[in-house]
Structures are given as structure tokens and as C-alpha cells.
Amino acid sequence: MMSLMSTMRALTVRQHNGAVSRSLHLTAIMEAARKGTREKARKKKVKVEVKKVGFIPHNQRDKKINVQRADKHVDDSWKQIPKDNVYVGRYYRWPVYTVVEAIKCHRETHHPSMYNVTNAPLNVEIELNMQGEKATRFVDNFQRMAMIPHKFDHGEDRKIIVFTKGNDEIAEAREAGASLVGGVELIKDITNGELLLTDYQYIIAHPNILAELVALRGLMKRKFPNPKSETLGVNLAEMINKFSSGISYSAIKDEYQQNFGLIKTSVGPLSMNDQQLEENLRYLLKNVDSMRPRREGRFITRVLLKSPPSSEQLKIDPFLYVPELYDKGAEKVKTEAARDSSRDEDTTEKVVATSAN
Amino acid sequence: MLKNICVTQINLLKSVSNMQQQVRTTFVLKRKYEPLLHKTNEKPRKMRAKHFIYELVEDTSVKKQPNLEVVLKQFVQGVGDKGDVVSLRPNFVYNKLLLPGLAAYKTPENIAKYAKTEAEKNTLEHSSPYAQRTVNVLESITLAVIMNKDERWVLEPWHIRASLRKAGIYCNEECISMPSQRIEGPDLKKENKEFYCTITVNNLEKARLKCRIHHWSTDPSERLPYVLEHWKMPAEPLLGLEDGATANETAELTPKST
Structure with missing residues (x-):
């Protein structure tokens, strides 16, 4: 019996060629190694320490958590429309x-x-x-x-600096009411540090000075004139007029409700x-x-x-004053109109052809 | 005997009332495992335990019931006048209209039965279902009429209308009848004194509106100190006896409208 067990312990699987043989271990010969791994695993386990938090006054607690906020987009369409000539507003639609x-x-x-x-x-x-x-x-x-x-009178202090070459444009800008108008010499002043760009809220430029103005791109950053924000263009007087007398507004998203923006x-x-x-x-x-x-x-x-x-x-x-919904068809209509006109031309051509026949 | 039969026949001919209702204990289920199809002209396969596992599709007892239409037998505040056909939530209808006997189910007979007669149409008691609520609100509030402390003014109906609008109550100028005595200012003796206006809702219901004059200056340093919850404090009448007379007059009018 014992001999049988010993043969079982080191059972060899003989392969046909006899050169390579594998033994099947049934006892735990790697005990020492396993002990080490267990130790490692034990060390890996981080003890979760429960920190005791004392009482925090309600006004000092983090406001971002566990607060049910009402939707800022107010919808009162479920309310009734008043029919009486005197009514209490809170029961009805605005x-x-x-x-x-x-x-x-x-x-x-x-x-x-x-x-x-x-x-x-x-x-x-x-x-x-x-x-x-x-x-x-x-x-x-x-x-x-x-x-x-x-x-x-909007009551704001708006200073406008205008960059342009050419005497006509400079005169035009001065007339329109720009705070400072200049050309290459102005750019030099700024690069030398004699003039601070931060004193001016709005920077407008004529395209004829754009090549020289590139030197100030680093200083101006996002204020660098560009046609999209309508600070770069040929019509200086109109732009200056807009920036000096226009309504400046900013749309700010709500801190907690990202889809709600407000302009005041x-x-x-x-x-x-x-x-x-x-x-x-x-x-x-x-x-x-x-x-x-x-x-x-x-x-x-x-x-x-x-x-x-x-x-x-x-x-x-x-x-x-403005369309209520997004007008997706605006561009489509244009293209369709173009197509229609071309089709009309085709038909007229056909008519001409038939008449010729 | 014959008479009885006739009566029953007439009853049978009546239009079906809405009283017959489905007992809502129905659950719509779906098998989780569909049993396999069997061959033609053969017995169906034996069903196994798993074929009796069901999934709930719909529980009709929690389904939202449609609105119920009823005819009102009399005027009900916030609902409608006599003979009106109204469509409301079933629970409200059962508990607040049908059980107290204020309404009947909508059938052609009931509509004909509870329709307003000519005489009733002529004697209008309530102008609208919500007019009384408006009157109640108007009589419960104390309206602050903010007038200028520096400029001369005479109190006019549009001042009351603007003050009401600021308080969230909307009305026309024609609805407001001012006290007969002229109220002029600025006069700090009139500060926080009461007078009454009469507001007429839909040219019918009258409400007595308690107003108090407050003086306001454009210059912040000139302004009177703010009194916390001043509307809760008692105030003296502004117009003495005469205003009391008008008050009695309106007091006589209000019970009629209720």
C-alpha cells in the first residue's frame, strides 16, 4: 500500500518518445512561498479608519451635496389661463x-x-x-x-484703441470717438512697455496693419482683433460706434444647472x-x-x-422679434431655391428645343 | 301590474349610466419561457415548470384612470355653475361632488334635468367658479400703497391697480372704486393709516380691500425706517366715519355674493 502511495506521489506521465516527462505534485511543496504571498495579501489590505467628524454647523456644510435644487426653467403651462377681470396671479399663468x-x-x-x-x-x-x-x-x-x-448712457468706461495705417483711416477713427488711434509707432510703444494694453477694454484693427500687429498677439491673447468678434474690419467708424455705444452683455451659466443661462x-x-x-x-x-x-x-x-x-x-x-425654434431649413431652402431655378432653366431649354423641332 | 311593467320598460330604455365599472384586479402577464410549438394533429407538449414563470406586463390597478364627466346640480366653488358639464379626476368627483350630491353622472337625461332655467339664467349669483376665491384673497390681504414722500399726489385708482399688481393681483382700473373722500399727500399724518377700496370682480362680486399708505422717498437717507411685519399691526382708520359707512355698505353686499 505504502509503495503504491509513493508511486502516486511522484506520478510521472510518460510520453511516447520518453525524453520529456512531467511529474504531477499532489503535496504542498511550495508551502514557504505561499506563506509569503499570504503575508503580502494581508499587508495589502488597507485598514479603513473611520474618522470621527464632529458637528458642523449647517451654514458651513458643503452646499454642493445632497441639495435638491428646483429647475430654473420655470414652466407654468399647466396652470390655468385667467377668465375673470380680477384675479390672483399665483393661481394662474404669468x-x-x-x-x-x-x-x-x-x-x-x-x-x-x-x-x-x-x-x-x-x-x-x-x-x-x-x-x-x-x-x-x-x-x-x-x-x-x-x-x-x-x-x-450706459455708465461704463469704455476705452477703445484702434490700430491702422493711412491718414484717412486714422482721421476716421478719431472722428468716430476712439480713445487712441495709431499705427506702427503705437505697436512699438506697446512692445517697449511705454503703453499698457490693459488700459483699453476694446482693441480694433484695420486689416492693412495686420502683418505688423502679429507681434502683439502674445500680449493681446484673446483680445487679438478678428473678424468673428467684429474687431477686425475695413469699416472702422461703424465698429468704434458699436463698441462705444452698444450694449455689452454676458450670458452666465448657472453654477448648479448647466443648461440654464442668464443675461442681465x-x-x-x-x-x-x-x-x-x-x-x-x-x-x-x-x-x-x-x-x-x-x-x-x-x-x-x-x-x-x-x-x-x-x-x-x-x-x-x-x-x-426672433424665431422661436431652430430654423434648420433656412439653408436647405436656399439650396432648393437654387435647384428650382436651375430646373426652370432646364424646362425652358426643353421648350425652346421642342419649339425648334 | 301593467303599470309596473311599463315603468320598468321605461327604465330599461334609459341610457346606460357610467356606474358599471370594470373591477380592476386584472394583471397582464407574459410567459418568460415560451413553450415550444407542437406538431399538427398531435397533442401539445407537456408543459414544464419553467413555462409557468410569468413576467408582469401591466397592473391595471395602478393605471391612471381617465377623467370623469359630470353635470353639476348647483354652483360649486372652484368647479362650475349649475348645469355645467365638467371633466375632473375621478377621485375628486366621487368624494367631493357625487357623494355630497353636488353633481350627477353625465347623461343626456341629467344634462336636461339640471340645465339652468331661464329664470335662473337671469338672476346671476356667481360670475365665475373662482370669483369667490379672488374675493376671499382680496379681503384677507393688507395692501401697501407706496406713495412719494416729497412730491404732491392725489390717490387715484391707477395707484391702487399698480400696488395690486406689485402684490401679484391683476385687475382693471374700472374694477376699483375709491373711497368718496379725496386722499392727498404727502402727509406723514397719513402714514400707515387704513382706508378701504371696493374691488368689483366681473361686475358682480364685491370685495372690500384694506389699504395702507406708506411714504417712500427716492433718496435713501430720507426714507422712513422699516417696520418689521407692519401689516400685522393694528392701524388707525384714515377717513373716519364716512369710510365706516362705505364699509357697512360693502359688508351688506358681500353676504349676497357668497
């Missing part, structure tokens, strides 16, 4: 005013007999759906300048007349709408007119 009506309401509260602030600014709050082309992508925060037909700006004082304010608002909304991402649905979701010191916010319909 009334939608025309711009003229809303201005009239603000003028009422700002009348000398009430608040007596007849030249209060008419502020606009534009709420945006910042969702990009994909559900997980969002439009970046943007800062822009909207050109407006009716100027007003002013379109003029209440002392301006209704048509002028409405025109300014139209230009502003059109400018905002130009940032619309290529996707279905609304970009501008709600527009409120406010005017301090009154806390009233009056909703207006922005879609009287």
Missing part, C-alpha cells in the same frame, strides 16, 4: 405683456407720485437654454456686444420713448439669438423686463 405695455406698467410705478424715478434703467433678463447640440454638451458662457440704434443687461432708461426701447430690445434679442446652437427647440426661453427700485418683473414675448 401674464405676457407687449413691450409697450410692460414699459407703461413700469412707468406707472416710477411715476413722481410713487417711486419718482422716471429715468430708471429698463433692465432685461434673458433666460437661455444653454444645451448644445448634444444633451451632455453646453454652450460656453459668452460675452458680446450688441449694436443698438438708439444710444443711451439694460436697454435704456425709462425716459426714452417706447419705440426706441423696443428697437434696442429687438437688436439685443437678435444679437443673443445669433449664438443659438444647432439644435431643435428654444434657445431664448423667457424674457423679463425689470426696473429698479420696483421688484416687478414683467414677462414679454421674445418670439415677436
